[in-house]
Amino acid sequence: MIEFQDVVKQYNTQTAIDDISFTIGEAEVCVLIGPSGCGKTTSLKLINRMLEPSSGAVLLNGKPVGSFNPEQLRRGIGYVIQSVGLLPHMNVAENVGIVPRLLKWERSRREKRTDELLDLIGLDPGLYRGKYPAQLSGGEAQRIGVARALAADPPVLLMDEPFGAVDPLNREILQLEFAVLQRKLRKTVVFVTHDLDEAIRLADTVVIMKDGRIVQQGQPADILAHPADNFVRQFVGADRALKRLACFQVVDHMQSAETIPREQTAKRQQAPNGDGGQHPVLWVTNADHALVGMLEPDPDHHSAVAYRPYVELHADEVGVRPVASLREALSRILGQGLRAAPVISEEGMVLGEVRLSDIEELNQRGIAR
Amino acid sequence: MTSQRNGGSAPEKTTLLGVVLMGVALLRPLYAFKENRVALGEPVTLFETGVPFGVIAVCVLVLLAGILAFAPQTTRVRWAKIAAGLLLFSSLLITLAVSGSAAVAGTEFARVTPSTGFWLGVLASFVLIQGSLHGADVRYSAKIAVGLIPFLVTFVPAIAGMLDSLAPMQEYYNRESRFVSELGTHLWLSAAAVLGATVIGVPLGVVAYRRKAAERPVFALINGIQTVPSLALFGLMIAPLAFLSREFPLLRAVGIRGIGNAPALIALTLYALLPIVRNAYTSLAVIQGSVVEAGKGMGMSRTQMLRYVEVPIAVPIILSGIRVSTVQAIGNTAVAPLIGAGWLGAFVFQGIGQGAPDLVVMGVLPIVLLSVFVDRGLAILISALSPTGLREAPT
Ligand SMILES: Nc1ncnc2c1ncn2[C@@H]1O[C@H](COP(=O)(O)OP(=O)(O)OP(=O)(O)O)[C@@H](O)[C@H]1O
Numbered sequence: 001m002i003e004f005q006d007v008v009k010q011y012n013t014q015t016a017i018d019d020i021s022f023t024i025g026e027a028e029v030c031v032l033i034g035p036s037g038c039g040k041t042t043s044l045k046l047i048n049r050m051l052e053p054s055s056g057a058v059l060l061n062g063k064p065v066g067s068f069n070p071e072q073l074r075r076g077i078g079y080v081i082q083s084v085g086l087l088p089h090m091n092v093a094e095n096v097g098i099v100p101r102l103l104k105w106e107r108s109r110r111e112k113r114t115d116e117l118l119d120l121i122g123l124d125p126g127l128y129r130g131k132y133p134a135q136l137s138g139g140e141a142q143r144i145g146v147a148r149a150l151a152a153d154p155p156v157l158l159m160d161e162p163f164g165a166v167d168p169l170n171r172e173i174l175q176l177e178f179a180v181l182q183r184k185l186r187k188t189v190v191f192v193t194h195d196l197d198e199a200i201r202l203a204d205t206v207v208i209m210k211d212g213r214i215v216q217q218g219q220p221a222d223i224l225a226h227p228a229d230n231f232v233r234q235f236v237g238a239d240r241a242l243k244r245l246a247c248f249q250v251v252d253h254m255q256s257a258e259t260i261p262r263e264q265t266a267k268r269q270q271a272p273n274g275d276g277g278q279h280p281v282l283w284v285t286n287a288d289h290a291l292v293g294m295l296e297p298d299p300d301h302h303s304a305v306a307y308r309p310y311v312e313l314h315a316d317e318v319g320v321r322p323v324a325s326l327r328e329a330l331s332r333i334l335g336q337g338l339r340a341a342p343v344i345s346e347e348g349m350v351l352g353e354v355r356l357s358d359i360e361e362l363n364q365r366g367i368a369r
Numbered sequence: 370m371t372s373q374r375n376g377g378s379a380p381e382k383t384t385l386l387g388v389v390l391m392g393v394a395l396l397r398p399l400y401a402f403k404e405n406r407v408a409l410g411e412p413v414t415l416f417e418t419g420v421p422f423g424v425i426a427v428c429v430l431v432l433l434a435g436i437l438a439f440a441p442q443t444t445r446v447r448w449a450k451i452a453a454g455l456l457l458f459s460s461l462l463i464t465l466a467v468s469g470s471a472a473v474a475g476t477e478f479a480r481v482t483p484s485t486g487f488w489l490g491v492l493a494s495f496v497l498i499q500g501s502l503h504g505a506d507v508r509y510s511a512k513i514a515v516g517l518i519p520f521l522v523t524f525v526p527a528i529a530g531m532l533d534s535l536a537p538m539q540e541y542y543n544r545e546s547r548f549v550s551e552l553g554t555h556l557w558l559s560a561a562a563v564l565g566a567t568v569i570g571v572p573l574g575v576v577a578y579r580r581k582a583a584e585r586p587v588f589a590l591i592n593g594i595q596t597v598p599s600l601a602l603f604g605l606m607i608a609p610l611a612f613l614s615r616e617f618p619l620l621r622a623v624g625i626r627g628i629g630n631a632p633a634l635i636a637l638t639l640y641a642l643l644p645i646v647r648n649a650y651t652s653l654a655v656i657q658g659s660v661v662e663a664g665k666g667m668g669m670s671r672t673q674m675l676r677y678v679e680v681p682i683a684v685p686i687i688l689s690g691i692r693v694s695t696v697q698a699i700g701n702t703a704v705a706p707l708i709g710a711g712w713l714g715a716f717v718f719q720g721i722g723q724g725a726p727d728l729v730v731m732g733v734l735p736i737v738l739l740s741v742f743v744d745r746g747l748a749i750l751i752s753a754l755s756p757t758g759l760r761e762a763p764t
């Protein structure tokens with residue numbers, strides 16, 4: 001657990017951190033975000049004593065960090081620096097293994113750990129182990145920087161824009177991997193970024209900073225629903241309602257779906273029955289229970305339930321995974337012009353559906369509070 | 370390489386240069402025959418040597434190199450050019466030795482002096498070899514092997530006495546024992562100067578980097594020293610040292626006088642400073658802030674930072690400064706005789722004074738060879754000491 005108590009940090013005359021207090025819980029991911037120069041990096045460096053506060057204190061597990069030996073402290077805190085800072089004369093394996101080496105691990109243990117970590121960040125150990133920093137792309141170097149911070153399995157991680165130089169596609173993959181990993185490793189993470197989507201995806205709590213002060217902190221969904229002031233409103237952007245949907249997972253808002261086998265569609269169209277339109281879409285499956293198409297109720301029809309003609313569907317175009325966000329589900333719904341999106345298992349089976357009406361309601365509730 | 374795109378149309382320029390040089394060399398005398406040490410020589414061209422084997426070999430090799438200049442520069446063609454260059458050098462030397470021995474046979478003081486034709490031919494050989502090695506994907510050990518062949522081709526016959534007819538060899542025989550001791554002095558004096566400059570220069574470079582206030586004065590001073598001509602610097606040393614020597618008998622007792630070794634050593638040390646200070650400064654400047662910060666952030670102590678980060682990055686750069694200084698010092702030491710110190714340069718000045726160019730050659734050649742060997746040797750050493758990630762092929 002990390003706690004900032006009335007921390008002020010001045011460089012000569014400039015005040016970089018102006019009296020901030022906040023707490024980061026055990027096993028929590030706290031994302032610091034804000035415009036360039038607002039003091040994010042400075043805050044991180046106060047935690048591992050790369051900088052000392054001008055006044056106030058930073059506590060780690062209840063003890064002021066000032067009471068620890070700085071070198072011991074830092075070896076127990078993984079640190080990904082903003083400018084990566086790989087040692088140019090050491091190859092990837094040596095760079096990743098540097099903290100274990102400082103901690104005097106045996107060579108075999110170090111090598112095993114290095115390969116494990118390279119696998120983890122998605123770089124083939126056989127190919128990358130012996131490369132030198134000058135031979136890496138910016139994104140690869142950053143990932144090595146992350147692996148290096150994880151090497152000694154520290155309980156606390158400080159990450160200063162760790163994915164800043166990675167392309168959007170790989171960045172998203174890394175973020176998802178990080179989220180999965182974090183669920184397993186449960187580290188206390190302080191994560192700095194400029195990227196609001198990244199913050200939303202990863203954060204348990206977000207701390208928005210400006211000019212060395214905290215302007216708002218809380219869960220991402222709350223901040224998006226209720227920006228504290230104009231600065232935050234502008235910062236999170238006009239599409240904050242949409243961004244907020246990214247905070248919710250499909251699996252938590254899934255409803256049961258109605259499915260029928262393909263061969264029964266004709267019969268059903270001739271003799272409509274069922275729940276009277278409670279299910280916005282009827283999903284059609286094949287013999288393997290995989291999604292192949294749908295029947296949509298025709299609201300213009302006079303009778304209570306009538307269906308439009310059968311429509312063939314591709315599961316990976318309309319379906320969403322349980323782990324996907326509601327934002328993605330909404331995008332699918334709008335993309336298909338439907339009133340729901342099917343939730344699909346890896347094998348293409350229909351697990352349930354996400355309804356447009358539920359998303360609307362969730363949005364209403366968030367804003368109303 | 371651009372040469373690889375030639376496809377047989379445009380000639381490879383370096384090779385062509387070698388061929389042209391050799392063409393000119395053929396028109397110039399290969400050597401001059403002298404009745405005695407100071408006699409005027411009679412010029413003898415390659416075609417007048419009476420060594421048909423040599424004439425044929427040289428002509429064939431020049432022709433071959435000319436053809437190869439127009440061929441696509443594949444690895445095989447490059448090696449062929451290297452071989453041609455090595456053979457050209459050997460042929461010239463053998464022709465010179467055979468013809469020279471025949472010319473001086475039966476005389477007592479006669480000798481032959483290698484002439485412009487020979488030196489141009491040597492230059493042409495090296496242009497061929499170096500031009501083909503440069504930028505080629507050749508392993509460093511192979512380059513060293515190729516570089517050593519000309520020395521073997523020269524030293525083995527020289528030791529076997531086959532080059533005795535050559536005037537520089539005669540000059541050498543006349544001064545053999547002095548030569549060895551002068552060579553030794555030359556070496557230790559250069560080494561002492563570089564050692565002194567290292568002991569002073571490395572801390573100076575570090576201070577110049579760490580204390581911004583010291584940076585300008587330090588560099589102004591050592592740059593200033595470099596601009597003083599060596600003779601003037603040697604001269605400047607005479608008066609104060611003579612004074613010290615007069616005033617302090619102790620200093621006189623250890624050999625410090627206005628002329629001789631002491632002022633030379635001081636001057637040489639001062640000259641050797643610049644590359645060492647500059648590289649020591651640079652070696653720290655290239656260590657990026659981010660690297661130091663990363664090291665610190667991972668929990669390195671001050672000594673661990675030195676051991677894992679600063680020394681591995683800085684030492685190769687400092688060593689290459691020392692290498693430059695050493696080569697410079699070997700050359701500068703040649704000027705030392707002017708203030709009463711001896712060494713190899715003494716032969717050069719004697720030769721000039723006596724109007725005996727062969728003696729000059731005898732003095733200059735070892736200085737050049739010494740520089741080349743020390744330079745290569747240090748380059749290999751530095752490369753071996755550099756961490757792999759920062760290593761470049763020795764240059
Ligand atoms: N060593 C220093 N000396 C003086 N001022 C500094 C120093 N380091 C940072 N600052 C100043 O402190 C303020 C906060 O810097 P900090 O590096 O924490 O910003 P940041 O939020 O990390 O910005 P960015 O997103 O651009 O990385 C900036 O105005 C910066 O100019």
Ligand SMILES: [Mg+2]
Nearest residue numbers: 040041042082
């Ligand atoms: Mg920063």
